[in-house]
Amino acid sequence: MEVFSLIVDGVATAVQPINLMLIVVGVAVGLFIGAMPGLGSVNGVAILLPVTFLVPPASAIIFLAAIYYGAMYGGAISSVTLGIPGASTAVATTFDGRPLALQGRASLALVTAALASFVGGTVATVFFSLFAPLLADVALSFGPPEIFALMLLAFATFVGLGGDDIPKTIFSICFGLVLATVGFDTISGEPRLVLFDIQGFLRGIGFIVLAIGVYGIGEMLWTIEQTRGDVTTTNPKMTAKGLLSDTKESVRRGWKGTWIGSVLGFFVGVLPAAGATPGSLMAYGVAKMTSRKPEEYGTGSPDGVAAPEAANNSASTGSMLPMLTLGIPGSPTTAILLGGMVMWGLTPGPRLFVDESEFVWGLIGSFYISNLVAVLINLAFIPLFVWMLRMPFTILAPLIFVLSIIGGFAATRSMHDIWLIVIFGISAFFMRKFDYPLAPAVLAIVLGPIAEPTLRQSLLLSSGDPMIFFTRPIAAPITVIALILILWPAVKLVRRKRQVVNG
Amino acid sequence: MRQGELSLAGFLALLSLYLMWKSTELPIGYISGQGPGGGFWPFWLSFGMLLSCAAIAWNWWRGRSPASVSDEPLMDAFGWRTVARVGGGVVAFVALIPIISMYGAICLFLVYYLRFLGRHSWLLTLAIAIALPIGLFFFFEGAMYISMPQGLPFTQPFFDMMYDIIY
Numbered sequence: 278m279e280v281f282s283l284i285v286d287g288v289a290t291a292v293q294p295i296n297l298m299l300i301v302v303g304v305a306v307g308l309f310i311g312a313m314p315g316l317g318s319v320n321g322v323a324i325l326l327p328v329t330f331l332v333p334p335a336s337a338i339i340f341l342a343a344i345y346y347g348a349m350y351g352g353a354i355s356s357v358t359l360g361i362p363g364a365s366t367a368v369a370t371t372f373d374g375r376p377l378a379l380q381g382r383a384s385l386a387l388v389t390a391a392l393a394s395f396v397g398g399t400v401a402t403v404f405f406s407l408f409a410p411l412l413a414d415v416a417l418s419f420g421p422p423e424i425f426a427l428m429l430l431a432f433a434t435f436v437g438l439g440g441d442d443i444p445k446t447i448f449s450i451c452f453g454l455v456l457a458t459v460g461f462d463t464i465s466g467e468p469r470l471v472l473f474d475i476q477g478f479l480r481g482i483g484f485i486v487l488a489i490g491v492y493g494i495g496e497m498l499w500t501i502e503q504t505r506g507d508v509t510t511t512n513p514k515m516t517a518k519g520l521l522s523d524t525k526e527s528v529r530r531g532w533k534g535t536w537i538g539s540v541l542g543f544f545v546g547v548l549p550a551a552g553a554t555p556g557s558l559m560a561y562g563v564a565k566m567t568s569r570k571p572e573e574y575g576t577g578s579p580d581g582v583a584a585p586e587a588a589n590n591s592a593s594t595g596s597m598l599p600m601l602t603l604g605i606p607g608s609p610t611t612a613i614l615l616g617g618m619v620m621w622g623l624t625p626g627p628r629l630f631v632d633e634s635e636f637v638w639g640l641i642g643s644f645y646i647s648n649l650v651a652v653l654i655n656l657a658f659i660p661l662f663v664w665m666l667r668m669p670f671t672i673l674a675p676l677i678f679v680l681s682i683i684g685g686f687a688a689t690r691s692m693h694d695i696w697l698i699v700i701f702g703i704s705a706f707f708m709r710k711f712d713y714p715l716a717p718a719v720l721a722i723v724l725g726p727i728a729e730p731t732l733r734q735s736l737l738l739s740s741g742d743p744m745i746f747f748t749r750p751i752a753a754p755i756t757v758i759a760l761i762l763i764l765w766p767a768v769k770l771v772r773r774k775r776q777v778v779n780g
Numbered sequence: 781m782r783q784g785e786l787s788l789a790g791f792l793a794l795l796s797l798y799l800m801w802k803s804t805e806l807p808i809g810y811i812s813g814q815g816p817g818g819g820f821w822p823f824w825l826s827f828g829m830l831l832s833c834a835a836i837a838w839n840w841w842r843g844r845s846p847a848s849v850s851d852e853p854l855m856d857a858f859g860w861r862t863v864a865r866v867g868g869g870v871v872a873f874v875a876l877i878p879i880i881s882m883y884g885a886i887c888l889f890l891v892y893y894l895r896f897l898g899r900h901s902w903l904l905t906l907a908i909a910i911a912l913p914i915g916l917f918f919f920f921e922g923a924m925y926i927s928m929p930q931g932l933p934f935t936q937p938f939f940d941m942m943y944d945i946i947y
Contacts (some may be wrong), residue, residue, distance in 0.1 A: 294863065378827040404815030443844060444835035454821075455799055463808060469818055470802050494870060501866050502859050672908070676894075678870055679886050681915060686882065687926045693783030695874055703867055706834030711781075711788050711847050712855060729821045 283634070284406055287642025290635065291339065300643060304651045307347020308658075311364060312355045316349030318593075318610045318669035322374040339616060339643040342597070346398065346611050346647040349553065349590045353390035353419035353582075357383055359618045360500075361492040361675060364483055366553040366589040368716055369561040371492075372573060373581030380577050386518060387659050389527035389579045390586040393535040394653035400539035401546070401594035402644040409602055409630075415768040420583035421734035422745050426755035429746075431555040432721070438758050445713045453537045456482045457725025460754060464692035464733060484723045485688045486697050490728035491683030493714045494702020497674050499709055504670070508560030514563040520659070527579050538587030546595025558734030559636050560588035573600050594644055601637060613723065614780065660742070660753075786840050793833035799826035828882035869893060881939075883913040911927035922946040 290296065311318060324343050332340065352367030357374035370390060377386035419427075432450055436443060454748035459470045460481030471478045538560035545556035565574040572579045593610070600611040618624075623633060630637050685698045703717050738743035746756040784855045800823055807817025808824075840848040855863065873889040880888070891907035913942070918925045930939055 362889035371807070442836075442839075444832045444839065447834070448829050449823045451832065455825045455829065458822040458825075464815075465806070465818045467806060467818055469806055470799070470822055472802065498863055499868060502855065502863050670896070671900065671902075672894065674866075675890055675893035675898075676912070678873070679889065679912065679916075682870075682874065682877075683882060683886065683920070683928065686928060687920060687924065690873075691928075692878065692929065695877070699870060699874055702870075706867075707788070711785055712845065732821065733815045736810070741810040741815075 283638045283644065284645075286635075287640070288641065288663035289637030290335070291642035291646045291733040292532065295332065296336050296339050296639075296643065296671075297646070299336055300343045300647050300650050301654075303340045303343025304347040304350075304647060304654055307344040307349075308351040308354070308651070309347075309366075309655060309758075310344065311348030311351020316344045320523075322610050322613045331738075334618075335639050337621065337624075338406060338614065338618060338636075338640055341614055342589040342640060342643060342648070343647045345614075346590070346594055346651050347654075348672045349398075349422055349593050350391065350394050350590070350651045352657075353586050355388065357386040357390065357582075360496050361677065363487065363679075365488060365719065366557055366593075367585070368488075368554070368719060369557045369585035370582055371563065372521070372585075372716075373576070373578045375579035376575065377582065378581075382577065382756045384581050384659060385523045385526060385579065386577075388520065388523040389531045389582045391652050391659070391683055392524065392527055393587040394590040394655075395533060395648055396535050397539040397542055397589070397591035397650070398648040399592035400536075400587075401523070401543040402641065402648065404543050405594055405598055405644070406641055409598060414430060417534060419751065420744060420749075421738065422749050423755065425728060425731035425735055426746055426752040427726050427758065428731065429554070429753050430557055430759040430762070431724060432717075432728075433759035436763055436766065440716070442712055445715055449714050449717040450721045453721025454725045456718070458729065462763035463726075463730060475693075476698075477691065480693070482689065482697065482722065483689055483694065484719065485685065486694045487722050489681045489685045489700040489704040489720050490701025491719055493677060493685075495709065495715070496703030497677055497681075498702065498706040500670075501674060502706070521655070526741040527583070531579035531583035533568070534560070534578075534582070534584030535587045537564045537567070538584040542588030542591030543595040544591025546597045553589040553596065554720065556592035556595075557585035558720060560584040572689055578683070590648075594672055601640075700762040716772065781847045781852050781854060782840075784854050785845060785847040786804070786837060789833045789840065793830055793837075796826050796829035796833060800830065831843060865897060866893075870880040877929050877931070879931050881935045882928035883917055884935060886913045886916065915941055918946065 291300065307318065348364065349366060350361060352364040353370045353374065356362045356370040357365040357378050360371055360375040360378070362368045362371055374386040374390065377383065436446055436450075455470070459472065460477070461477050462465065462469045508686055538557070541560045542553070542556040545559060546553060561574075561581060561584050564580050565571050567576075568574065568580060570578075596611045597614070600615050623629065624738060653681060663708065681698065681702075682695060686692075686697055689695075709715065735745050736743070745752070747753050802822035803819040803826055806819035808819040809817055810820075811817050816881045817886060836845070839845050843849045869892055872892075873885050876885040876888060881886075890912065891905055893901065894908060895906040917928075920928060930936070
């Protein structure tokens with residue numbers, strides 16, 4: 278009951294006029310930033326951090342958290358309407374969101390994404406409120422072997438998602454991981470893989486460069502070539518009645534993915550160094566594996582939209598848990614939030630709940646309100662987002678090229694990276710012609726900087742013995758599950774061959 | 781498509797070999813007291829890429845992938861022309877950024893695409909080609925404090941005028 282009264286107090290703090298206004302503005306800005314290819318919550322929070330010095334610290338954090346929430350909702354908008362994930366957290370949303378849009382059911386995908394995000398965010402906030410100390414303890418006990426095992430599990434899930442051509446999927450994962458190693462070796466500090474001795478590679482290759490290349494330039498070239506350049510996008514009917522029926526349909530066909538994403542996303546998000554991207558990916562994989570109709574995934578399943586969307590919102594709340602209770606950021610965005618809190622004289626950690634109780638519970642209260650505001654703004658503006666699809670493709674395509682290039686520069690501030698975007702885009706087009714899955718590469722470049730140091734630290738701990746991943750009580754089951762997932766396609770193949778022989 | 785599948789796998793295998801070779805600039809084995817060397821992770825991943833390419837070639841030989849049994853061309857003449865015009869336009873757009881600024885390049889690219897590829901009216905073309913760069917200028921330079929490339933010095937009067945408006 279004490280927690281309940283603290284939540285009520287927190288919500289009362291969040292609905293104070295200034296905080297409520299900041300939540301509405303923050304969510305709206307976040308939606309826009311999240312929807313823009315190349316800009317994600319991390320860019321928005323980082324860039325707008327200095328602006329928040331105009332308001333009190335608690336309000337500033339509430340504003341930045343609202344941007345974070347808004348961006349999580351916004352990422353789905355471009356995934357569905359353009360086929361380009363606004364952020365890495367929305368990559369999995371394209372798998373089914375885009376096919377739905379291409380079938381003229383963009384509104385169903387957007388309604389499903391909004392509702393799943395709302396449920397995911399709200400469930401995670403309830404978990405956050407109730408189980409904060411316990412879950413923080415669990416996350417604290419994770420060492421490098423456990424984190425690497427979790428990364429392995431994320432990749433293993435992707436092998437299952439890559440379709441039939443496993444070698445091309447594995448190539449894509451390895452390629453993304455290698456790209457993530459370009460620049461400097463973070464442990465020895467020495468330059469590494471400075472390709473063709475071009476100095477620009479010393480800065481490394483950011484996730485956003487590959488993502489914009491693949492999903493911005495490559496996707497547009499693909500669409501133009503496939504459609505002969507003169508197609509107009511789908512023209513879905515958008516009425517209040519249609520919105521209502523979409524809501525009913527998304528509840529009916531997306532509830533399972535929503536719950537899987539809501540629960541799984543939170544627990545993955547709470548782990549330091551995991552977060553919304555692997556959370557959304559794993560939720561998609563688990564929803565597909567547990568579905569009675571897994572063949573519908575990838576062709577426009579509402580569950581396939583709901584699972585990653587619920588998970589990324591849930592994980593974004595979860596990632597704030599270790600930040601607030603332990604002072605360990607669970608994602609890049611929470612790392613910036615943590616930096617902001619320190620600047621404002623707030624010290625994240627267990628003492629925060631005691632010393633700054635009003636601030637902590639006000640922030641938690643704002644999570645509930647931000648979710649509500651985000652779903653309302655999102656649903657209210659769905660016709661605007663769907664309107665983007667009605668634009669002639671010969672107008673939409675150059676706008677996407679322009680947003681990809683300028684968004685890429687905004688994120689990287691480097692012409693070298695802009696050229697890489699173009700090269701990746703053209704390469705992605707040709708690789709896609711030969712059925713190379715590219716999403717695994719994008720996910721791998723995001724997770725690579727987490728996977729490599731944890732592997733190396735683990736092997737250092739065990740003096741080079743890989744059995745460390747099989748002997749620790751938490752790492753062992755995760756590693757075994759990952760290996761089963763990796764070997765599963767081979768097992769299925771053998772069983773099928775035996776059936777053919779026996780048959 | 782059949783020839784292309786094997787050629788691409790061969791090209792990617794060469795890329796994998798290059799990355800393996802490049803990775804060996806740092807130690808790829810286990811260093812006592814320090815753990816795996818800096819080249820360990822990229823070397824073995826590149827080796828994984830190489831093995832994948834071998835598996836792709838093996839599947840090609842057995843005719844297991846759709847591309848390996850397809851006699852269709854990669855693209856017809858119209859497809860090549862379309863991709864060349866659009867892709868070439870994007871390359872030219874990026875090449876122009878250091879010369880006429882990000883906003884100038886956006887304006888020219890939009891004129892090229894909307895008018896010459898999209899065949900839209902001059903009115904619509906100019907409305908978008910002028911309004912969008914100006915809108916983006918206010919968003920990035922004014923609201924987000926992100927400076928875009930300003931090109932050669934001859935573009936400076938334009939930027940001075942715009943900065944006078946936002947500051």
